[in-house]
Amino acid sequence: MTTPTKMPMNILGLSTLLLVAASPALAQIRPPDSVQATSQSRWAQSDLCIKQANEKYPNTNWTSLHNRDLYVDDCLARHHLPKRAHLVQDTMPK
DSSP states (O other): OOOOTTHHHHHHHHHHOOOOHHHHHHHHHHOOOHHHHHHHHHHHHHHHHHHHHHHHHHOOOOHHHHHHHHHHHHHHHTOOOOOOSSSSSSSSSO
């Protein structure tokens, strides 16, 4: 059984051990590399294209959604980004 006087020393020793063990992990923290930065900027540009299309064509009828898809495709192509799935079919429903 541990006496009350030894318990604070055990807590201090345990916290020191945890700090020493965590030191290599803390040293690994670094800013994002170029691949992560490139990926993040591509996602941001894609989001911006979609936001602009939503502002330009706010209605939810077929014509507006089709025009929105065309605008997003054009914007993504201008920024050399891959296409995304369309919101509506290419032919107007009857």
